[in-house]
Amino acid sequence: MDRVPLEKKVLSENDRIAAALRARFHAHGILCLNLISSPGAGKTTLLEQTLARFGRDERVAILTGDVQTDNDARRLARFGFPVRQITTGGACHLDARMVERALAEWRLDDLDLLLIENVGNLVCPASYDLGEAAKIVVLSVAEGDDKPLKYPAIFFRAELLILSKTDLLPHVPFDMAAARDNSRRVHPEIEVLELSATSGAGMETWLDWLEARRHPTPAAAPAPVATSTKSAP
Amino acid sequence: MDRVPLEKKVLSENDRIAAALRARFHAHGILCLNLISSPGAGKTTLLEQTLARFGRDERVAILTGDVQTDNDARRLARFGFPVRQITTGGACHLDARMVERALAEWRLDDLDLLLIENVGNLVCPASYDLGEAAKIVVLSVAEGDDKPLKYPAIFFRAELLILSKTDLLPHVPFDMAAARDNSRRVHPEIEVLELSATSGAGMETWLDWLEARRHPTPAAAPAPVATSTKSAP
Numbered sequence: 001m002d003r004v005p006l007e008k009k010v011l012s013e014n015d016r017i018a019a020a021l022r023a024r025f026h027a028h029g030i031l032c033l034n035l036i037s038s039p040g041a042g043k044t045t046l047l048e049q050t051l052a053r054f055g056r057d058e059r060v061a062i063l064t065g066d067v068q069t070d071n072d073a074r075r076l077a078r079f080g081f082p083v084r085q086i087t088t089g090g091a092c093h094l095d096a097r098m099v100e101r102a103l104a105e106w107r108l109d110d111l112d113l114l115l116i117e118n119v120g121n122l123v124c125p126a127s128y129d130l131g132e133a134a135k136i137v138v139l140s141v142a143e144g145d146d147k148p149l150k151y152p153a154i155f156f157r158a159e160l161l162i163l164s165k166t167d168l169l170p171h172v173p174f175d176m177a178a179a180r181d182n183s184r185r186v187h188p189e190i191e192v193l194e195l196s197a198t199s200g201a202g203m204e205t206w207l208d209w210l211e212a213r214r215h216p217t218p219a220a221a222p223a224p225v226a227t228s229t230k231s232a233p
Numbered sequence: 234m235d236r237v238p239l240e241k242k243v244l245s246e247n248d249r250i251a252a253a254l255r256a257r258f259h260a261h262g263i264l265c266l267n268l269i270s271s272p273g274a275g276k277t278t279l280l281e282q283t284l285a286r287f288g289r290d291e292r293v294a295i296l297t298g299d300v301q302t303d304n305d306a307r308r309l310a311r312f313g314f315p316v317r318q319i320t321t322g323g324a325c326h327l328d329a330r331m332v333e334r335a336l337a338e339w340r341l342d343d344l345d346l347l348l349i350e351n352v353g354n355l356v357c358p359a360s361y362d363l364g365e366a367a368k369i370v371v372l373s374v375a376e377g378d379d380k381p382l383k384y385p386a387i388f389f390r391a392e393l394l395i396l397s398k399t400d401l402l403p404h405v406p407f408d409m410a411a412a413r414d415n416s417r418r419v420h421p422e423i424e425v426l427e428l429s430a431t432s433g434a435g436m437e438t439w440l441d442w443l444e445a446r447r448h449p450t451p452a453a454a455p456a457p458v459a460t461s462t463k464s465a466p
Contacts, residue, residue, distance in 0.1 A: 040376025092356035123325035142375035143273025
């Protein structure tokens with residue numbers, strides 16, 4: 001079986017579309033973030049609580065991916081911002097073409113923030129550039145502090161790690177220091193936030209991070225290198 | 234891009250090896266079970282607590298899959314039964330060839346139960362037959378009761394759904410009746426157990442299920458059709 005060449009071809013086709021998307025986002029002044037986690041780590045609840053804290057004049061839109069159902073789009077549409085569901089029908093990740101198609105009917109001039117909720121999967125989405133400025137990995141404390149070592153590619157490629165569901169900390173065997181240490185063994189520069197979208201603890205820090213990423217000061221601006229072009233360890 | 238034909242070829246090669254494994258397991262009187270879940274749903278803890286309750290004379294062995302690390306094999310080896318780690322190095326699922334290779338140094342005559350812990354992923358492992366008698370899907374109550382609808386393939390193909398981490402039920406928004414209902418909408422005949430490997434609640438029911446599956450009475454024996462050969466909905 002000769003699988004690698006075709007995988008390379010698929011990825012390079014994806015990279016081509018992702019590069020075009022990245023150029024469009026840049027031209028329109030849109031910050032695009034790609035949220036990746038296991039199923040049930042709390043991406044949708046985090047997005048709900050983020051949108052709930054936004055003013056009505058925020059120029060934000062959401063793409064939300066799932067293998068099946070449009071449950072997440074229906075949950076997120078309640079907040080009045082543009083939301084579109086991408087149902088992959090079996091695929092274990094979003095790809096750049098799915099994002100390109102989902103954007104077709106939106107005027108990008110109306111946006112300055114695009115939040116993409118990927119399919120719940122800690123493996124496959126790490127390999128697919130969607131044209132985002134940064135990948136964000138969300139790890140629920142219910143999942144265990146060893147996950148950065150077991151699934152290193154996404155922790156290596158993400159700019160930010162959000163440790164979610166911290167309200168469960170009293171009830172689960174999760175060592176916060178070990179989680180931070182394990183993620184930094186894989187990716188020494190990764191930023192780490194802790195929050196509970198349910199209790200609201202840590203939400204302000206996340207909103208501050210988002211605001212700083214949307215409007216970086218010149219000194220704090222990141223180098224113009226897409227994190228997703230790095231090779232996995 | 235012409236991706237489907239190669240995927241079909243890969244799967245049919247996998248199915249060929251899986252069929253050979255299934256024949257070997259049958260010839261040696263081995264029950265092989267393939268445990269599948271999201272990362273951090275508690276497969277390893279369930280296996281630990283299962284092995285802890287087994288007598289020393291149990292003829293059981295474990296294969297445990299991860300993208301990286303042999304942490305799980307080390308955790309499971311403490312119980313004195315044969316354990317082997319399969320590190321996929323990036324792949325999002327185990328395949329039949331990995332299982333075939335991992336078994337090469339074991340005498341199958343010494344076993345009558347083989348438990349395979351798949352890579353933490355609710356999507357990709359559903360498509361790969363490992364020669365198992367049954368797939369078992371483990372869903373932690375921390376992940377949410379909507380997951381059977383979002384990731385239907387694995388719930389359709391699994392014979393048993395284990396709802397794990399029930400000790401967290403007071404602390405998470407999980408509706409047990411909705412989870413059961415959602416899983417049965419995808420797969421009306423799926424069996425469902427609830428347990429907490431941490432508290433021990435429900436472990437006896439799981440061990441009873443395992444015992445009945447290992448030594449079925451003639452009336453209770455399942456039809457000799459591999460569940461993994463069914464098509465996804």
